[in-house]
Amino acid sequence: MHSSTAQKIITQIAEEIRVRPAQVESAVALLDGGATVPFIARYRKEATDGLDDTQLRELEARLSYLRELEERRAAILKSIEEQGKLTPELAAAISAAPTKQELEDLYLPYKPKRRTKGQIAREAGIEPLADKLWADPTLDPQTEAQAFVLKDKTEAGDDFTTVAAVLDGVRDILSERWAEDAALVQNLRAWLWAEGLFQSKLAAGKDENNPDIAKFRDYFDYDEPIGRVPSHRALAVFRGRQLEFLDAKLALPVPAEPATAADSKTAAHQPSLAEGRIALHLGWRHQGRAADDLLRKCVAWAWRVKLSLSIERDLFTRLREEAEKVAIKVFADNLRDLLLAAPAGPRVVMGLDPGIRTGVKVAVVDATGKLVDTATVYPHEPRRDWDGSLFTLGKLVEKHGVNLIAIGNGTASRETDKLAADLIKMAAKAERAIEKVVVSEAGASVYSASEYASKEMPDVDVSLRGAASIARRLQDPLAELVKIDPKSIGVGQYQHDVNQSELARTLDAVVEDCVNAVGVDLNTASAPLLARVSGLSNTVAQAVVRWRESNGAFRNRQELLKVTGLGAKTFEQSAGFLRIRGGDNPLDITGVHPETYPVVEQIIEKTGRPVAELMGRAEMLKTLKPELFANEKFGVITVKDILGELEKPGRDPRPDFKVARFNDGVEDLKDLREGMVLEGTVSNVAQFGAFVDLGVHQDGLVHVSQLSNKFVNDAREVVKTGDIVKVKVLEVDLARQRISLTMKLDAAVARPAGRDGAPRENRFEGAGRGQVQQARRRDEPTGQSAMAAAFAKLKR
Structure with a gap:
């Protein structure tokens, strides 16, 4: 890639993640050199000035996207140039396009495609008529079209032998031209994302009492502003549509007025809001001129035939992608919590x-x-x-x-x-x-x-x-769960509906980050666990296990270089994350990288104490000034990390193992009473709330509105899987085997809520009056509580 393009990418990423370009440049160089994110985050802080693993993951993803964008930009410029249609203005617009979609919008008129009706009309010589009528609507279309009527069909068999066919050609040329106007398309797309409605209905001929179809009952008569649809609702509708239980469409914020008797006589119709916006963009309005009825027809055709379906497809794609991002993030966050859960340790x-x-x-x-x-x-x-x-x-x-x-x-x-x-x-x-x-x-x-x-x-x-x-x-949850494909661990919602390659990439990154954050015992780790260590492939991990089985336990990290296929580069990437207990060198139990052992030797020389006496002596290590041991290769940041590792050698970043103490005499659902305060373990977390195991053979739900006295958007802001929490019982529904809980220990009994589980007084914020009334109508017959709605949501 050209150096100026590479610099452009670096500058853009730096702005997006709010760091200096020099930090991004260093990180990119390390990634391109084969370094892993965990290695860079842990052992190359000097080079990146402290970029953490989260920033580096974002940087890595954006780097891949922007490089693909630049490759596509170059290919498009080349294609249009070869057609001889590249103007300075078009080249500038293509060079400035910030996204792949906007790039494709600009390329659309020049993209090789099958022969369209507009092209057929142009081939028949009708384009001058279209330009003439558009430029001067006072001209009579019927009269002007006479000169363009052909005596016979074209060689390709296209029929323009009547005035009506010629005027249809005008319609096709103009509507196609407008549908390929990038500015117009982007204008409509932005407007409909802000104001359009995502609408679904029960598909025709489907039995709503069928148990499989009934799961989608909330979406039999549903609409919501498309730009504000929550992830789980979007994915539910898309799943229902895929199963052919639901019909979904993009609806205009205000439907078009029905045609009047006068309209039917003139073959016209009441223009929709979308058609009005197209006309406004084009700078045209109906003034009763001779060609205005035809032009209105062209505008309507551009919307109904050319643009409505393509924009619906674009916005549905955007909604799905954004919903998938949220679903994948929830899955990734829950997986991280599960992998980093407190280990019980060496117990039977x-x-x-x-x-x-x-x-x-x-x-x-x-x-x-x-x-x-x-x-x-x-x-x-x-x-x-x-x-x-x-x-x-x-x-x-x-x-x-x-x-x-x-x-x-x-x-x-x-x-x-x-x-x-x-x-x-x-x-x-x-x-x-x-x-x-x-x-x-x-x-x-x-x-x-x-x-x-x-x-x-x-x-x-x-x-x-x-x-x-x-x-x-x-x-040891981490050591055991790495043996399983992350997608099979089951902590996500709609995991089979999202982009599988993106899900796999994200989850693999989570596993890699968790494994390397904890560190791995080189002499006991399984091959699947070793394969998640920075720099180690499956093949090399298996080679490490084979060497261990043949030669016995590793005595020091340097012995890794004796493993077949494990060279200097792999050693550099992996050694700091591998631990050896009871080996030749006490430093091998720590996260100190072998490349920095000379720094530790300087510390030993300065203090006059062997490394074994330094380790764990926090009070003495805190008196040492990192600046005294820094050099050109390893600066103050690295020395601080070394001293931190020596203070707590072999530390495990995971929390201490605890088991919730269940109340005596509370062993079954019927033992629960409203107002009881109990201790429990968070068993699952969704965006709408957390499920808590109280030891009564049924998890209780703490709705997101009951997690804290302050507003909480996502339950994971407050709790995560495995947390020990104190809760108060708000409601027990023995018939439905449901328990409603609160973590606001001063809370009163919960009042009934709407179908989505939110309190009635808050759930309509930001909705239009019609939507409020419709939502209330949907709520009133059900009488469901927040607890019931959320349980139903989890089942979906």
Whole structure:
């Protein structure tokens, strides 16, 4: 790419992420040189002046987009130039186009395309007539068209042998010309994004009582300003349309007036708002002149035939892309929370994979995560062997010293949770303390049937592998979940409806950032975990494991260079994120990069203490001035990071593991009372609220309006999955098995809300009067509470 173009991209990115061009230039050079985002964020702060991983991810995405934009810009300029139609003004407009869409708008008139009706009319020599009538509407179209009537059909078989056909040609030429006017198209697009309505209805002939179709009931008669449609509603409508349950369209803010009797006589119609805006842009209005009826027809044709569908398609694409961005971000944020959840650490864990007829699969893993025992118990239908199940589980607890139980959250999870509660009571009588936690089992079946699982547990039944995975998720969520495709972990909404390549790219980046933020034990990490380390591919990760199996544990980081396929560049990118416990060099347990070990040697020389005595001595390390150890290669920022690592060697950035303390005597939904204050664990977070496990076999919902005394737009601003929270019970619906909660502990009982779960007094803010009335009409028959609406939304 030309240097001036590259500089233009760097300048634009710097403005967008609000940093200096020099920072962007350094980051781009490092990325182009093969450096990863985690490596640059952690070990090249000097070069980028401290750009963090979030800024670098945004920079990386924009760099890719803008480079593609410049390549397309060059191709378009070349194409138009080869046609001999590139004017200085057009070249300037193309060079200034900021987005791919605006670039394509400008290219549209010059883009090679199939033969259109407008082109056919031009080939028949009708364009001078169109120009003449447009320039002077006082001319009579019927009279002027006589001179352009052909005696016979053209060689291509096109028929312009009548005045009506010639005037249709005028219509086609003018409407096509206007539909390719980039300024007009952008004007209409911007107006309709601001004021147009996203509208959906039940598709004709569909039975609204069909259970599959009934899920979309909220969208059987729905409209909302397209520019303000929330992500989940947009994706719901698009899914309903794809399934052919819903019809969706872009509606004008005010529909056109119905035609009058007079209109029908003149074959005219009442112009719509869109047609009025086209006429305004063109600087034309109907003044009763001889050609004005024809020109009105041309304007109407430009909108109804040429522009309405293409603009609807463009805005639907924009709405979908923006909705997908939000959905992907929610998925990414929830995945990050899950991966960085507090690890239980080296504890003996029993994993329970609930099932009814097939039984509850049981796996016990020791403190290192090794599978040591399995069983299957049948406490539920049809055997209902509750006591026998407790006896089997009790023996396993006693035999292996189990002190933590992980329960999968699938079918029969609540019943199995009760079984675990009885086991804990039984163990307490024997003075053995056991804790239980409900764990997401999403993706466990995918892992169980994977090639890696069969290598890891070759002689274990597939169903029991899932129980082992559930147990390990509690010990170290990050190490276990990296074995599963992020899309199978199940913490997203509408994940199958979004752009799959963009979803995969985003989720892979999240996993990479999380793994490298925590660091990886080189001597215990699995190949899937190692493959997520900066610079290590799947092939190299497997080579590391093979070397370890052949030669024993790594004694120091330098031994990595003995691994086949792991060269100096890969070592540079990965070494700082790999940890060695009990190795030759105490620094190998820290995040200090081997390239900066000479700096540590200067610190040792200055203090007169060996590195082992320096590590963890925060009071002494804080007295050292970073400036004394900085040099041309490693500046003050790097030295500060080194001192920070020495203060807390091998620290884990994840929070400490905690288990919610459930109230005694509160074990079932019927035990709950309005006004109770309880402790629980956040089990899932959506934009509209958070679900909390209270230990009563049914999660409660804290609606977004009940998370805080201040306004909250997105529940993740306040809570994340795994948080321990205190909540008050607002409402218990035994019939529907629903619990409404609040984190505003001084809150009164919640009042009923509208169908989308928002309080009635706030939910119509910013809506037009007609929309308010329509929304209220939709709400009134239902009587749903905020809790019910949000539960229904989650199910969708």
